[in-house]
Amino acid sequence: LKPFWFKPVGVKPFWRRRPWPEQFEEPSCARQVDHLAMADIAGLGINGFGRIGRLVFRAAMGNPSVKVQAVNDPFMDLTYMAYQLKYDSVHMRYKGTVATKVDGDKEYLVVDGKEIRIFHEKDPASIPWAGSGAEYICESTGVFTEKQKAELHIKGGAKKVVLSAPPKDSV
Template structure:
């Protein structure tokens, strides 16, 4: 689908996984990349597949060549601590969901744009006047 929103997710904790699940279930979005420097790829796949609150993800979840593969779609996985070092643009992400709870000011969140995305959505309440 040419008009899909290409989404990157920074932080694959509770919020990041739920955003990923919702995006995958929406035909207008495509998750193209996930960044989490603190989570092993196999554990990432396990936590996504088996959610204690929302239940088991009914699609396929596997890992291949350092990436997460959900329902046959490859999702690039990165482990950068600095948002400006995450290659969102190379992965094709237009939007990034900032769900670490760390980069919650305009100044900090715009580092994702240095990585190549166009917009950042902060999932936590901002610590400044970010709209």
């Protein structure tokens, strides 16, 4: 038996340890990649700016091979989108800059100096994804989880749709 004050050499007490290992300090997607060409960057559109949509947005903003082109949420106005992104209660404050811009009837969310087009359409077929440069759509509303409904994004000009919720049919 070892005495109660025995402590292995090199092991820090729990209150001095980091809450996560060193390899998780900087995500690999946050590293700068200089060799990417513009053709290699994927344009992303997000339908639904709730908890999952904002998390996808944050992950995409940290990935140099993905560019967020547009966000659609019919139930959230522009100022509330900016507020929710900047002061998220679960994922904490966004470390970059978040602002809004209105140019006539077009709305933009300006995040880290990049303008992201904002739409407020209920029908996915009427969202101009192709016009905004979004090729891949993250469907994060949880409403369009059937194949027929998810394909409405393709009518709006998208190439592919990724569901964030389990599909109701065999997709």
